Amino acid sequence: AMKRKKISVIGGGFTGATTAFLLAQKELGDVVLVDIPQMENPTKGKALDMLEAGPVQGFDANITGTSNYEDTKDSDVVVITAGIARKPGMSRDDLVQINQKVMKSVTKEIVKNSPNCYIIVLTNPVDAMTYTVFKESGFPKNRVIGQSGVLDTARFRTFVAQELNLSVKDVTGFVLGGHGDDMVPLVRYSYAGGIPLEKLIPQERLDAIVERTRKGGGEIVNLLGNGSAYYAPAASLVEMVEAIVKDQRRVLPSIAYLEGEYGFEGIYLGVPTILGKDGIEKIIELDLTEDEKAALEKSANSVREVMKVLA
Ligand code: PYR
Numbered sequence: 001a002m003k004r005k006k007i008s009v010i011g012g013g014f015t016g017a018t019t020a021f022l023l024a025q026k027e028l029g030d031v032v033l034v035d036i037p038q039m040e041n042p043t044k045g046k047a048l049d050m051l052e053a054g055p056v057q058g059f060d061a062n063i064t065g066t067s068n069y070e071d072t073k074d075s076d077v078v079v080i081t082a083g084i085a086r087k088p089g090m091s092r093d094d095l096v097q098i099n100q101k102v103m104k105s106v107t108k109e110i111v112k113n114s115p116n117c118y119i120i121v122l123t124n125p126v127d128a129m130t131y132t133v134f135k136e137s138g139f140p141k142n143r144v145i146g147q148s149g150v151l152d153t154a155r156f157r158t159f160v161a162q163e164l165n166l167s168v169k170d171v172t173g174f175v176l177g178g179h180g181d182d183m184v185p186l187v188r189y190s191y192a193g194g195i196p197l198e199k200l201i202p203q204e205r206l207d208a209i210v211e212r213t214r215k216g217g218g219e220i221v222n223l224l225g226n227g228s229a230y231y232a233p234a235a236s237l238v239e240m241v242e243a244i245v246k247d248q249r250r251v252l253p254s255i256a257y258l259e260g261e262y263g264f265e266g267i268y269l270g271v272p273t274i275l276g277k278d279g280i281e282k283i284i285e286l287d288l289t290e291d292e293k294a295a296l297e298k299s300a301n302s303v304r305e306v307m308k309v310l311a
Helices: 014-025 037-051 092-113 126-137 149-164 203-214 216-224 231-245 290-309
Strands: 006-010 030-034 063-066 077-080 118-121 144-146 250-259 265-276 279-283
Touching: 006 014, 006 092, 014 030, 014 037, 014 063, 014 231, 030 037, 037 063, 077 092, 077 231, 092 118, 092 126, 092 290, 118 126, 118 231, 126 144, 126 250, 126 265, 126 290, 144 250, 144 265, 149 203, 149 231, 149 250, 149 265, 203 216, 231 250, 231 265, 250 279, 265 290
Parallel strands: 006 030, 006 077, 030 063, 077 118, 118 144
Antiparallel strands: 250 265, 265 279
């Protein structure tokens, strides 16, 4: 029987709700939005409100809210946004212990109800949280994926498009490494209309764009005053879900489990991947210069520091 895909979104806050709405608008599947029992009614309310946008926007997708994981049974994809977000003055790493507990309990429920699903993790600090979900789930590495690079690259592309006054559609980029301030935007592999950025933008302007990209999450945290970004993070998650449920084999940066790639072992880190029906189908190994390698090593060391805090 032909059935719609089923996509569960864990965490009904701004990020989870925005993700659910975008998934439905794109008709990627029926969506189940999950939050804790104390939030059951507000979550049901958000879901119903989104569902009622369907006739206006013309999408056919069911959206339900729940605090009961049995309602997520046999999901094809589960997106994890649950946990606490950064407040001004907090680093992503400050969140590690609280969110690790959340990841463990959420993952148990996901595995019990959807043993064959693909999991995409957004919760920060996302590299270490993806690792936590991987270990807790016992799933193969191709089915546990973290989101950071699509978002970081989207920020980079936004700033480049503004700088050149060109369509964002014509700007590509590649941000590697951990989702922290020492992430590695690979300018050498970034283009506008197929032209290398280094030919289009003076070095000091490029350096400023790289710096703004690295601090892009913090820029939003400071402006919001009480929480962190959610529109662009949600859009980034949805692009990854779409690549998997439509078997697009997109070339997108993912947080992937490395077993020797780029010289790293036993760590989740942002790298270029091919995303399709089997989740991470391949890790693409780019040639890096010595400087780029050193930057990636520094970023990986930051992720390892966070992993030391894991219980
Ligand atoms: C970001 O905006 O980059 C987050 O990590 C939330």
